[in-house]
Structure formats: C-alpha cells, structure tokens
Amino acid sequence: MNSTRKGKSLVLGIVGTFIALYVLFxxxxxxxxxxxxxxxxxxxxxxxxxxxFAQLLKNLNSVIHNSNFNFWYAFGTSTVITxxxxxxxxxFGSMAAWVISRNHKKTWATVIYMVFIASMxxxxxxxxxxxxxxxxxxxxxxxxxxxxxxxxxxxxYLGFGGAMTVFILTGFIKxxxxxxxxxxxxxxxxxxxxxxxxxxxxxxxxxTTVTILNGMWIWNDYLLPSLMLGQNxxxxxxxxxxxxxxxxxxxxxxxxxxxxxLAILPMIIVFLIGQKQIMSGMVEGAxxx
Amino acid sequence: xxxxxxxxxxxxxxILGAVLMFxxxxxxxxxxxxxxxxxxxxxxxxxxxxxxxAILFFFGLYKIPSTAHHRxxxxxxxxxxxxxAFFITVIIPLVLGxxxxxxxxTGIRFTKVVGVQNYLKMFHxxxxxxxxxxxxxxxLLNVILINIVGFCLALLCTSKLRGVAFFRAAYFLPNLxxxxxxxxxxxxxxxxxxxxxxxxxxxxxxxxxMLAIIIVYIWxxxxxxxxxxxxxxxxxxxxxxxxxxIDGASALQTLxxxxxxxxxSTVTICTFLTLTSxxxxxxxxxxxxxxxxxxxxxxxxxxxxxxxxxxxxxxxxAIAKNNFAVAQAKAVLFFIILAVISLIQVRISNSREVEx
Numbered sequence: 001m002n003s004t005r006k007g008k009s010l011v012l013g014i015v016g017t018f019i020a021l022y023v024l025f026x027x028x029x030x031x032x033x034x035x036x037x038x039x040x041x042x043x044x045x046x047x048x049x050x051x052x053f054a055q056l057l058k059n060l061n062s063v064i065h066n067s068n069f070n071f072w073y074a075f076g077t078s079t080v081i082t083x084x085x086x087x088x089x090x091x092f093g094s095m096a097a098w099v100i101s102r103n104h105k106k107t108w109a110t111v112i113y114m115v116f117i118a119s120m121x122x123x124x125x126x127x128x129x130x131x132x133x134x135x136x137x138x139x140x141x142x143x144x145x146x147x148x149x150x151x152x153x154x155x156x157y158l159g160f161g162g163a164m165t166v167f168i169l170t171g172f173i174k175x176x177x178x179x180x181x182x183x184x185x186x187x188x189x190x191x192x193x194x195x196x197x198x199x200x201x202x203x204x205x206x207x208t209t210v211t212i213l214n215g216m217w218i219w220n221d222y223l224l225p226s227l228m229l230g231q232n233x234x235x236x237x238x239x240x241x242x243x244x245x246x247x248x249x250x251x252x253x254x255x256x257x258x259x260x261x262l263a264i265l266p267m268i269i270v271f272l273i274g275q276k277q278i279m280s281g282m283v284e285g286a287x288x289x
Numbered sequence: 290x291x292x293x294x295x296x297x298x299x300x301x302x303x304i305l306g307a308v309l310m311f312x313x314x315x316x317x318x319x320x321x322x323x324x325x326x327x328x329x330x331x332x333x334x335x336x337x338x339x340x341x342x343a344i345l346f347f348f349g350l351y352k353i354p355s356t357a358h359h360r361x362x363x364x365x366x367x368x369x370x371x372x373x374a375f376f377i378t379v380i381i382p383l384v385l386g387x388x389x390x391x392x393x394x395t396g397i398r399f400t401k402v403v404g405v406q407n408y409l410k411m412f413h414x415x416x417x418x419x420x421x422x423x424x425x426x427x428x429l430l431n432v433i434l435i436n437i438v439g440f441c442l443a444l445l446c447t448s449k450l451r452g453v454a455f456f457r458a459a460y461f462l463p464n465l466x467x468x469x470x471x472x473x474x475x476x477x478x479x480x481x482x483x484x485x486x487x488x489x490x491x492x493x494x495x496x497x498x499m500l501a502i503i504i505v506y507i508w509x510x511x512x513x514x515x516x517x518x519x520x521x522x523x524x525x526x527x528x529x530x531x532x533x534x535i536d537g538a539s540a541l542q543t544l545x546x547x548x549x550x551x552x553x554s555t556v557t558i559c560t561f562l563t564l565t566s567x568x569x570x571x572x573x574x575x576x577x578x579x580x581x582x583x584x585x586x587x588x589x590x591x592x593x594x595x596x597x598x599x600x601x602x603x604x605x606x607a608i609a610k611n612n613f614a615v616a617q618a619k620a621v622l623f624f625i626i627l628a629v630i631s632l633i634q635v636r637i638s639n640s641r642e643v644e645x
Contacts, residue, residue, distance in 0.1 A: 005449075012450045019442070020459045023508065026474050027462070029482060045482045088370075095367035103364070112372070119379055121631040123569055125603050126624040129617055130382035130389060133396060138377070141317050144336030159378025162371045191363045220467030222572050223604070239469045243576070246473055253477055260470050267465045275458050282464075283516050286562055287555075 027264075034059055034261045038254040045253075059258040066255070068248050071262055074241035081150055081225075081237060082218045085157040089165050089214055090207050092158065097169035098195050102181075104174070113170065116163040124160070124223060131156070132227055148233045153225060160224070161214045168213075168288055172206040173199065212281035219267065238263050299352035306346030313339035389614060390621045396613035407618035415588040417619065419595075420602040423499065424568065427598060431567040435507050436559055439514030444544075446515065447522045457519070460512035468509070472576020475505045479577075495582035495595030502596065505573050510566070514559050521555030522548065554641060561634040568627060571600040580605065599623055 032051065033041045040050025064071040103109035132147065135156070139146035146152035176199065184194045222239040229235050231244055242263050249255050271278055316335040331338075347369075350362050390407055392399040411417050446457050463471065479491045479501055491497040525548060533543045549556070574580065574596070582595025597605065603623060607616035 009449050009451065012445065012448055013452075016445055016450050016456050019445075020456055023460055023463060023512070026478055026508075029478065030474055033477075042481065045477070045485070092371040092374075096371040099364045099367045112368070116375070119375070121628050122379065122383060123600075123620075123624055123627050125569075125600055126386055126617075126620040127379060127382040129396065129607055129613055129620070130385040131378060134377070134382050134385065136397075142313070142336040142339055143317070143333055144340075155374055156378050158371065158374040159376075162375045163379075166371065191360050192367075195367070216465065220465075222467060222469045222575075227608075239467050239572075242473070243469055246576075253481065256473060257477065260474055263470045264466050268462070271458075271462070271465050278465075279457065279461055279516055282513060283520050286513075286517050287520065287558060 030257050030260050030264070033253065034258045036254060038252060041253045041257070056258075059254050060262070063245075063255055063258045063262060066245065069241050069245040069259055070236070071241070071259075074236045074238045075262075075266070077150065077235055078219060078238040081153055081157070082215060084150075085154050085161065085218050086211050086215055088154065088158050089161045090210060093162060093165035093210065094169050094173075094200060094203055094207070095195065096162070097166045097173055098199055100166065101170045101173040102178075113166075116166050119163045120167065128223065128227055135228065147228050148230060148235055150235060153228055153237075156224060156228065157214075157218055161218070164285075165210050165214065168210055168285065169203065169206060171288060172203065176202055208277055209281040209284045212278050213285040216278075216282070295352055295354045299349050299354065302345050302349030302352060304349075306342045306344070306349055309338050309342030309345065311342075313342060386617055387621055390618040392614060394614040394617060396607070396611070399614070403614075407615045408622075410615055411619050411622070415590040416592050416594050416597075417602060419584065419587050419592055420597050420599050423596070424599040427499065427503065427570070428564060428567040430503055431506060432560060432563045434503065435510050435514055435563045435567075436556070438507055438511045439559065440518050442511060442515035443518030443522055446519055457512075457516070460515055462512065463509045464513045466509075468572020469576045471505065471509055472573045475501070475508075475573075476577055492578055495584060498578050498582050498596045502570075502574060502577055505577060506567070506570065509573070510563065514563065517559055517562070518552070518555060521552035525551045554638075557634070557637055557641065561630070564630055565627060568623075568630070569600055570598055571604065574598050574601045575604075 029045065032048065033045060035051040035053065035056045037050060037055055043049070063069055100109045100113050104113070135146040135152055139152065144151065146155065180198055181194050184198050185191075189197070220239060221237075222243065225237040225240050226243065229237070229240060231240070231247075236244065242259055245259050246256055312331075313335040316332045316338075347366055351366060353359070353362060355362075389399065391404060392402050442460055446453055446460070450456065476492065484490050491501040529547060529551070530543065533547050538546065578596040580594045580597025580601050582593070582597075584592040584595045594602070594605075599619075600623070603616050603619045606619060607613050
C-alpha cells in the first residue's frame with residue numbers, strides 16, 4: 001500500500017518535471033543563447049558550446065545602445081506609463097466605485113454602472129482607429145499632444161481600464177458595512193474624509209488585485225502604444241521597442257534574444273518577489289470578471 | 290465670519306477657473322497661425338490653461354460652503370475624472386467608429402456616406418473570409434485544448450505532488466510575458482531549434498504554422514487556466530471526496546461524477562475566458578508569422594495571408610493597406626461577434642445560478 005502510493009507520487013513528480021522542463025525550455029534558450037555569438041547560435045542553439053560571459057556583455061551592450069531599441073529609455077517610458085496609469089486608475093477608480101456603490105439605489109448610478117459593465121465587451125479593435133483620430137483632433141484643439149506622448153497614453157489607459165477597475169472595486173465596497181460610514185458622519189466626518197480616512201484604507205487587498213490585473217496588461221500591451229506612439233515615434237514602450245528592433249535586425253538572433261532577455265527580465269523579477277499575490281490576483285480577476 | 294471667507298474664496302476660485310477655461314476655449318476656437326509675441330505664447334499654452342482652469346473650478350466647487358449640497362458636489366467631483374476619460378476614449382470612438390464604417394473614412398476625414406458598401410466589400414474579399422474561418426477554427430481548437438491542458442495541469446497541481454508551489458509558478462510563468470516578445474522567442478524555437486531536429490520549419494507551411502500558433506498560445510495561456518481550475522478544485526469540500534472514496538468510487542469515477550460536476554461554474558468561466566481571448570488574439574499572431582502563409586486556391590483566389598486571424602486582418606487592412614473604412618466595418622463585425630458570445634455567457638451563468 002505504502003509503496004504503491006510512493007510509486008504514484010514518483011510518477012507524478014516525473015510527469016510534472018517533464019512538463020516544467022518543456023514550459024521553461026524557451027526561457028532557457030533565451031538566457032543561454034544571449035551568452036553566444038551569432039555563428040555559435042546558428043551552429044548549435046541548444047548546447048553550451050560558445051557560451052561566454054564576455055559575449056553576453058558585448059551583446060547586451062550593443063542592444064542597450066542600439067538606436068532602434070534604446071533599452072533604458074524604453075524601460076523608463078514603460079515604467080512611467082504603467083505606474084502613473086496604475087496610480088490614477090486606483091485613485092479615480094475607487095473614488096468612482098465608492099460613489100456608485102453608495103448610490104446604487106438611484107437610477108443615475110445604476111445607469112453609469114451598467115454602461116461600465118456593458119463596455120467591458122467592447123473589443124479594442126472597434127475603437128482603436130477612431131480613438132487615434134479623436135486623440136489627434138483633441139490634441140490639436142487644446143494644444144497638448146495626445147498622440148506620441150506619455151500623457152495621452154495614460155489618459156487612454158485611464159479610460160480603458162476604468163470599467164474593469166470600477167466593476168471589481170464596486171463589488172468589494174458593497175460588502176463594507178454602511179454603519180462604518182454612518183458612525184463617521186455622526187462624529188462629524190465629511191463625505192470625502194470618510195472615503196479617504198475610512199474606506200480607502202480598507203480597500204488594500206482589492207487594490208492589490210486591481211493593480212496586478214491592470215499592471216500586467218498595461219506593461220505588456222502592444223497594440224495601443226503602437227497605434228498611439230507609432231512604430232518609429234520618439235516615445236516608445238518596451239514592447240514597441242522590441243518590435244521596432246526586431247523589424248530592423250531580421251535573423252540577428254544574438255541581438256534579438258538579448259533584447260528579449262532584457263524585455264522579460266523586469267517582469268520575471270517582479271514575479272519572483274510577489275508571485276503569490278500575482279497568481280491569486282489573476283485568478284480573482286478572472287473569477288470576478 | 291469664517292463662512293463669509295470661504296464663500297469669497299469659493300467664488301474667487303470658481304470665477305478664476307471659469308475665466309481660464311473660457312480663455313483657453315476662446316483660443317482653441319479662434320486659433321490662427323499669424324499670432325505673434327505674447328498672444329502666440331498664450332495660444333500655445335491653451336491646453337495647460339484649460340486644465341488649470343478646470344482644476345481651480347473644481348476646487349471652487351468643493352469650497353462652496355453649503356452643507357445641503359456638499360455631499361452631491363463631492364460625488365460629482367469623485368465621478369468626473371474617470372467618467373471623462375472613459376467617455377473620450379471609449380464612448381466617443383465607439384459611436385464614431387460605427388458611424389465611420391458607413392462612410393469612405395480615410396483615418397482623418399470622410400467625404401461621403403456610402404451605406405453598407407464597406408460591409409459588402411469585405412464579404413466579397415476571399416482573404417477576409419479566410420481570416421474569419423481560420424479564426425473560428427483556431428478559437429474552437431484552442432478552447433478545447435487549453436481547457437483540457439489547464440484542467441490536467443490543475444489535477445496534477447492539486448495531487449500529492451512534491452514541490453507543488455514550484456510547479457504552479459513554473460507553469461504560470463509564460464503568462465507574464467507579452468505576446469510580442471513571446472512570438473519572437475518561439476519564432477527562434479521553430480526556425481532554429483526545432484528545425485535542426487525535424488529538418489523543416491513549422492512556420493513555412495500554412496497548416497503547420499497554424500498549429501505552431503496554437504502550441505504557443507497553449508504554452509502561454511495554459512498555466513493561467515490551470516490556476517483558475519486549481520482554485521475551483523480546492524473549493525470542493527473535502528467531505529464530498531471522502532464520501533466518494535468511502536463508497537468505493539475509483540479515481541476516474543470521482544473525477545467524472547464528482548469533481549467535474551462540482552466545478553461546472555469554473556468550466557464556464559474558463560471556457561468564455563479562453564473564447565474571448567482567443568478571438569482577440571493579435572500579438573503572438575503578429576510576431577510569430579505576421580499572417581504569412583500561402584493558400585493556393587480559396588474561393589478561386591490565391592491567398593498569401595494563410596495564418597492571418599481576424600484581429601490582425603483588421604489591423605493590416607487599416608495600417609498596411611491604408612483602407613480605414615473597410616477595416617472599421619470589419620471591426621464592427623468583430624464587435625458584434627464578441628457581443629453575441631458575451632450575451633450567451635451571461636445567459637448561461639444566470640441560468641446556472643437559478644439552478645443552484
């Protein structure tokens with residue numbers, strides 16, 4: 001009895017390891033081949049032959065200082081766009097969600113909520129082309145560039161991420177007892193004070209979820225930045241930079257794989273730090289959305 | 290005394306904000322190229338002026354010393370930023386987009402309304418029909434395969450496997466990486482690594498290239514679906530499984546008669562999640578094959594976009610072929626398909642809730 005159970009868990013372990021090897025194999029290829037010269041990669045892409053640390057530094061150096069890739073600049077732009085969008089989404093999203101859930105018996109709040117929910121089925125493809133022309137016109141009208149600029153793209157993420165953010169946050173805020181707010185009001189707390197001092201701190205777990213869901217999407221998004229910033233514009237996010245870079249260095253795998261390594265590294269580091277939160281956040285988002 | 294002070298302050302802010310916004314709008318409407326000197330500087334700053342004016346105006350609103358209306362004002366200020374962004378980025382482009390699909394829009398302007406001509410054009414285009422068909426095939430295969438793979442991985446990760454936490458994280462890892470980078474990594478795998486073993490690149494023929502996209506997509510998405518199934522499986526109460534084992538149910542019987550029926554709602558979630566995301570598939574398609582692939586004869590035409598799915602077809606119609614009106618019509622059709630899927634999902638979820 002005991003030995004069959006042991007045998008079973010051994011089989012499971014072997015199966016699991018095999019699948020893990022398959023899943024991680026492409027990552028191994030990226031990391032390992034970033035240490036090689038182009039000729040060594042083409043000659044043998046799987047084994048260690050030709051691996052050297054000096055070559056890695058050389059590859060990374062030529063990628064980082066490449067004018068099409070411009071890693072630090074793209075990395076900085078992506079970081080700024082993601083963080084500013086997330087902060088604004090969380091702040092404005094929870095403010096709006098609070099107002100909606102505290103007025104959910106009133107028609108106007110229900111209508112706003114329903115419009116948000118209904119808008120979640122709108123695919124980006126149907127709004128992307130008019131979006132670009134609208135942003136171009138608005139930018140010309142008010143004299144602030146909305147295309148090829150960080151502020152324009154942050155504004156767009158605020159609009160596109162808003163619906164999901166409000167939906168998840170509203171569900172959470174509805175579960176917070178109203179008595180808390182009434183007690184605060186009796187003690188002479190203003191409505192805005194009630195929100196910032198009492199409700200907002202209670203939202204921490206759900207804000208983590210919302211931040212992870214939006215953050216993964218915004219950081220990896222390609223279509224929206226590529227349309228709004230352009231392939232060869234001045235401002236580039238990391239995915240746009242990778243695309244522009246690969247487009248200009250077809251089959252130069254030493255450079256492409258080094259660029260890929262640089263592009264995936266930040267996300268993997270973030271994952272290693274907060275893998276529990278990221279995995280549970282992604283599941284929560286799927287189950288609620 | 291204090292009340293009067295805040296009233297003054299409030300009125301001052303409201304008026305200043307309104308004046309700034311009005312000035313900015315005045316410049317925006319009357320902008321001329323021949324402004325010079327100070328006028329030109331102010332005209333170029335009209336956007337900043339507008340934003341500052343709006344912020345001052347909101348501060349003024351907030352400061353209005355009225356206990357009766359204060360709550361309503363706060364509600365308004367809280368709702369405004371998000372609703373404004375949502376309106377400009379989603380609602381206006383959606384309405385415009387549906388409208389543009391009936392015109393000869395060039396991406397910048399349109400000269401006349403052409404009725405349903407764009408829609409007729411796209412249905413007479415073999416390349417587009419092909420894209421729609423392979424998208425449906427891709428979605429169907431994908432939904433089935435990803436759910437099977439994800440579910441099996443979830444069974445594995447909820448069994449008595451040592452180091453389960455590591456395996457879960459490892460299987461989930463590909464989901465963190467954007468489709469563009471993934472696509473290029475796999476292009477390398479198919480063209481250089483696998484090529485040296487099977488002496489042929491999967492990306493070189495249309496059929497195997499489609500298969501390659503499916504493989505990559507399962508690789509990327511399987512771990513995520515696994516996590517959702519893991520959550521579902523761990524929520525099955527332990528005593529139910531215990532009862533099944535006491536009654537002498539075999540592992541297979543437990544799986545099909547207890548576990549799967551108990552996680553029916555999770556299956557619905559995963560099915561629709563994979564369905565909509567497979568429909569919108571763009572990044573991997575673009576980076577891996579960019580839609581290339583020859584089809585010798587389809588509806589009497591030779592096609593070179595064998596692996597181009599719907600989302601990529603829409604993108605290329607607009608960006609590469611510069612045919613914005615037809616691309617917009619295709620996008621509207623895309624929207625309708627997804628809306629129908631979502632409505633079916635809502636129906637199914639609701640009827641299940643009633644049953645329970």
